[in-house]
Amino acid sequence: MRKSPFRGVLAGAAMLAVLTACSTDDSVDNPDTADDPASTEESEEGSSDEWFVQADYDEQMQQMDATFEGNPEEPWLQYIDGPMTDTSEWKSQEAQKVCFANASISNPWRQTGWITMNQQLEVLQDSGVISEMETRDAGDDDNTQIADIDYFIDQGNCDVFIISPNSTAALTPAVERACETGKPVIVFDRGVNTDCPTTFIHPIGGYAWGIATANFLVENLEEGDRVIALRILPGVDVLETRWAAAERIFEENGIEATDHFTGADPAEIKKIITDALVQGDVAGVWMDAGDGAVAAIEAFEDQGVDYPVMTGEDEMSFLRKWEETGLTGLAPVYSNFQWRTPLLAVEKIVKGEEIPTEWVLPQEPITEEERAAYLEANDGMPDGHYAKFGGEDLPGYPEVWQERQIP
Template identity: 85%
Template sequence: MRRSKITGVLAGVAVLAVLTACSTEEPDEETGATDSTSEEEGGESSSDEWFVQADYDEQEQQMTATFEGNPDEPWLQYIDGPMTDTSQFATQEAMKVCFANASISNPWRQTGWITMNQQLEVLEESGVISEMETRDAGDDDNTQIADIDYFISEGNCDVFIISPNSTAALTPAVERACDTGKPVIVFDRGVETDCATTFIHPIGGYAWGIATANFLVDNLEEGDRVIALRILPGVDVLETRWAAAEKIFEENGIEAEDHFTGADPAEIKKIITDALVQGEVHGVWMDAGDGAVAAIEAFEDQGVEYPVMTGEDEMSFLRAWEETGLTGLAPVYSNFQWRTPLLAVEKIAKGEEIPAEWVLPQEPITEDERAQYLEANEGMPEGHYAKFGGEDLPGYPDAWQDR
């Protein structure tokens, strides 16, 4: 499998596929924090700081919105809204893409990175893209800021793609990229500016929190106890997941305790084990599902019934969910979004309008759908994400299996 030219911390990351975090991040990533503290250990929940009622309401509405485009190509779908005119960037020449990536330090990002490179191969062969130079920040804000500044001054870039490491810290660097007058594509996590040509993301953290918390509420009783497992603080899509869930739990009388895990399976197992020693645990909520197996094992080790549980569309959880028969839901932060930035480059090269905020579908996998996703992803590694959306790309399935 071909890879784009890349500078940064890449060697050996694939071995983290079962050990690190999912849907969006890892220690030292969202805020630069490296420690994992739970509220019991002196940490404080920051959901009040992140909760915005208007954003919550908007994402709740978007969960049932009609998406434009072909549902067989969800990576190109979007919710109708303001569009960006890119006619000034139209070109017959192949464009050099400069990609400032937060990291590929967890299975969700590794899956997306493979998909992105397979999409890149298609667009290089068609002459849309000449090359994609990638700098990997290794989950470090300062490194990514330096990467973006390097691209601005030395990269000879035709278009910038940025997947921010954290929200506030990367905002000035993104604005500097915008100031070049060249197209800027932000995806996955947001920043505190709307200067980008497009901001590509699934519906968002509130939608995740709404879907998962409502599922637990529907399957639990008032007064039941839920352990909430959170990766780490400071990233918008993670903080809003918990902010929405906490609101719903409080409104429905669910006793929820949140703990930061650092995406460490041993820490997850310890948190669950300690909670079970203290009393019955009826539900487990996660803001990322790759550590779900460790949580399940903690219940097995204690010889108690499985909880009602939300994980994610990572194969390890889908398989454990099927094997245990627990009551579960697999929320999704659509991994196929890693294709969309490069497809946006193709549209920009043609001078086509693109959504100013490109909101992609985000639909959980239910128990009724689980079997079809398990079958479709048979042979994929545990750290693979079922809704990766790369089945029609070159290298399928080997590129994803041989990571």
């Protein structure tokens, strides 16, 4: 199995029959488990243990300080030095048909990336690299995405496959069938249980998110302080590893952290925070995704209490509320600009260039010192936009993203 941020948690993913939407946001179907993602009940104590793999945690901690190859002005093309895949067998002078099996565009993170991807596609069509990209959207359903991939294999006349898996274990056989065609297979965002793809593209991962956010809270809180952790849903690997890392750090530093699944429902988030405030002071809020962060902040305002130390995400709604309130905050990212990288990988494959076998992209949080610059750079963007979308040099900027022109 390829060495990846998701190795070691895949057995757990298989048992849970994981569903996915984006790696960071809302509007996802319930996983096929006994848990209700909209439940406000606390998760079982120690339940993150099955997701915690020390070797992966250590690896991602090291990668957070790694030197990335490539131009920092183009982070969507940067990567951590490692094994490379020879693509010379697919070098071609012909424009390629790309077949994209997408998990969904059911939430703002995926919608932002989908817009960026299509603007990158326009560039590569104009340059003659790609003839067309036929896309099938699975609507957050494993069976639909499996059928989509099989359709592409049997009838799509595809030159290249791009797959953003809906879930890890369930999609593995379909990805392997795509690999068996002998054509390039590019997997991005979430992993699968096979090393057959030509490249696997992703930011550093969930442990890195958990490490950055938990350490930020620890640095700004006191031992014994109480933190409410707001989690979207159980069973998604990059979300589970975010919490597994954060929980470990909170325990080691004497922070009293209680986690709740919210289903990314603003009303549930407000209820959780309000109920917690009735029980006593809440010094910090930790989130495994930023959508709903505004609702959490508003719950403190409704109760007339001091703002917490808080981590959200690089969604514009959180960045704006963070600036408005002046709270102590951090905006972790799961780099949305990764949606450009699969198509740029196609360009390299067509040229016969080597590409990273595991293409690990930068994943750097937005700090308070950087917030103003990102707010200015994204002025006029809607609240559901993500600050590190990486499309400023693409055609249609900024109007296509401002108007949410979703193909």
